[in-house]
Amino acid sequence: xxxxxxxxxxxxxxxxxxxHDAIKQRKIVNSYILSGPKSSGKMTxxxxxxxxxxxxxxxxxxxxxxxTCKMVMHHNHxxxxxxxxxxxxxxxxxxIRNQLISTIFExxxxxxKKIYIIDEAEKMNxxxxxxxxxxxxxxxxxxxxxxxxxxxxxxxxTILSRCIKFAMKPVNEKALVKYLMEQEEVPDYIAEEAAxxxxxxxxxxxxLVRSSNLSEKxxxxxDLIASLKRMDIAxxxxxSKKIIEDKERAKDNVNETLQMLREYFRDVLLYKAVGRRDxxxxxxxxxxIMRMKIxxxxxxxxxxxxxxxxxxxxxxxxxxxxxxxxxxxIREKIYD
Numbered sequence: 393x394x395x396x397x398x399x400x401x402x403x404x405x406x407x408x409x410x411x412h413d414a415i416k417q418r419k420i421v422n423s424y425i426l427s428g429p430k431s432s433g434k435m436t437x438x439x440x441x442x443x444x445x446x447x448x449x450x451x452x453x454x455x456x457x458x459x460t461c462k463m464v465m466h467h468n469h470x471x472x473x474x475x476x477x478x479x480x481x482x483x484x485x486x487x488i489r490n491q492l493i494s495t496i497f498e499x500x501x502x503x504x505k506k507i508y509i510i511d512e513a514e515k516m517n518x519x520x521x522x523x524x525x526x527x528x529x530x531x532x533x534x535x536x537x538x539x540x541x542x543x544x545x546x547x548x549x550t551i552l553s554r555c556i557k558f559a560m561k562p563v564n565e566k567a568l569v570k571y572l573m574e575q576e577e578v579p580d581y582i583a584e585e586a587a588x589x590x591x592x593x594x595x596x597x598x599x600l601v602r603s604s605n606l607s608e609k610x611x612x613x614x615d616l617i618a619s620l621k622r623m624d625i626a627x628x629x630x631x632s633k634k635i636i637e638d639k640e641r642a643k644d645n646v647n648e649t650l651q652m653l654r655e656y657f658r659d660v661l662l663y664k665a666v667g668r669r670d671x672x673x674x675x676x677x678x679x680x681i682m683r684m685k686i687x688x689x690x691x692x693x694x695x696x697x698x699x700x701x702x703x704x705x706x707x708x709x710x711x712x713x714x715x716x717x718x719x720x721x722i723r724e725k726i727y728d
Contacts, residue, residue, distance in 0.1 A: 412444070
């Protein structure tokens with residue numbers, strides 16, 4: 393069950409202060425955008441803001457005790473509406489019309505405000521965004537719309553110009569380590585690995601420690617990269633399939649692997665640029681990383697290919713096949 397109250401949210405001090413003051417002074421506007429990487433806490437923050445807006449205490453934060461807060465906490469408040477989508481890669485104009493536009497002019501059931509949360513707003517196609525734009529331009533006074541996005545640039549300039557925008561900031565590494573040790577009850581070395589690897593992304597760090605065997609995962613990943621030179625196509629295909637063989641965690645495993653690849657080659661790029669061993673996250677592979685001979689051009693191509701692989705998987709391309717192609721491309725660039 394989610395916790396309520398801005399104190400329960402790691403970091404994001406400026407955003408929390410803005411909403412605390414705006415809610416207390418009744419200066420909440422109609423449209424906001426919360427942007428940041430996947431798992432950076434956008435949904436948790438939006439739900440806490442929604443609870444704070446609707447809370448019966450009216451003190452700028454969610455009390456977590458009143459009937460309204462408890463309903464938000466259990467995701468059954470009638471005035472907090474989540475816009476869902478059937479297809480994983482797109483939010484259609486019909487979904488925006490049916491779930492938001494057709495109901496937004498109906499007065500709130502039990503509160504002063506009616507709050508809509510659109511997660512993965514970057515997946516709205518152009519028609520959906522244009523339909524939403526008309527509502528954002530002339531919303532009812534009581535409506536508040538939150539757009540949560542991993543990619544701010546995917547939203548139309550006309551939407552961006554009509555919303556107040558906030559970007560999620562990385563959480564301080566020491567604060568994140570402390571949180572993981574106290575709240576997730578993991579030993580210091582696991583907390584430190586998760587915090588370093590997640591680069592301040594609290595949600596990712598929490599998912600990593602909850603998935604267990606983090607050290608084994610990191611060791612397995614770095615062994616895979618070091619072994620690419622002697623692996624043939626069949627070996628790489630088998631390794632890609634193994635990443636998603638756990639059906640319950642297939643999506644998380646793919647995301648973790650892609651993020652590990654991004655951070656691994658960030659280490660390579662950083663060491664190549666400044667030559668500082670202490671900045672390397674993958675300590676168990678630092679010697680390999682420091683010896684790697686690769687051009688800046690190929691490093692940039694690898695980052696582009698990781699992003700393209702993420703896009704392909706979101707578009708329903710077979711994840712194992714997409715990973716296989718990515719690893720083959722990486723092998724070519726780091727060994728040829």
